[in-house]
Amino acid sequence: MKYIKKETMIKELPFDERPREKLQRQGIGCLSNAELLAILIGSGTKDASAIVLANRILALEKNGISFLADCMPEELSHIPGIGMAKSCQIVAAIELGKRIATKPKEKKLNIKSPKDAATLFIEEMRYLKKEFFKVLLLNTKNEIIMIENISIGNLNSSMVHPREVFCTAVKKSAYSMIVVHNHPSGNPIPSQADIDITRRLVEAGEILGIKVLDHLIIGDGIYISLKEKNLM
Structure with a gap:
């Protein structure tokens, strides 16, 4: 008999291991790349959790998350469970990160007296x-x-x-x-x-x-x- 591996859904994870709850309790720095992507994805499908979908994205390239820097929504939307809406959310978030990273910091006023x-x-x-x-x-x-x-x-x-x-x-x-x-x-x-x-x-x-x-x-x-x- 062939056994079909059942994917773990996020709601089946211990409360402290769910990405959103983990972020709130431990801070953003404690999340893995897959967990960060899962939060952007929001919800999974009936067969795959947001974490599983995130890992499918990371598996597209051997360099993992690096390829997302110049990724187009169309490149992600063909992944099972990732439609155009989720693809656009991810690409928009990456673009925001790039804009924040490249924006010069405003010079702070120094108080000397x-x-x-x-x-x-x-x-x-x-x-x-x-x-x-x-x-x-x-x-x-x-x-x-x-x-x-x-x-x-x-x-x-x-x-x-x-x-x-x-x-x-x-x-x-x-x-x-x-x-x-x-x-x-x-x-x-x-x-x-x-x-x-x-x-x-x-x-x-x-x-x-x-x-x-x-x-x-x-x-x-x-x-x-x-x-x-x-x-x-």
Whole structure:
């Protein structure tokens, strides 16, 4: 009697070994070429899982995935289980990857002084009618990673909590930060609340390993650096 080998379907795999679930739990770097292709393929057929279809694609050339760099949809669509729709999805994903790889990285701004940081905000924040609290995240070269709005309203310990200030900084692996807020009155002289919050953030940063380099207060065309005033 001839036995027909039954292909394992993805839903029959242990939960942690299914490509999408594996990506979510372990990260994209843990997936094999076949698993990455399987996610692009999406669904298999009644006789073959997306993983099986992915392996059929990889088996087309001895160099495996390399040939996909210049592949046309028609070259994939003749594979059993891979129609034109799936072929176009795969080719489109490869093209996106190529475009991302060849796009020059934008030059990051480097912050060398409180004035450099203040220049980014002084015109934007001088006319605001409410207090905005922002965080400028930096890498090890003092280059800007991102700028984030933390809160809007009156500045006090309940409005600005280290939990919110450092949340994105931790996710982005920031090395340091500069915090910035405005005084709608136009007078940038720091209040005692400003000083207290700054010291609280510095202490939290020391625990998390993310330096708080400065706290800038923006007024009407002028600013004050708490670092320069030795208030932090």
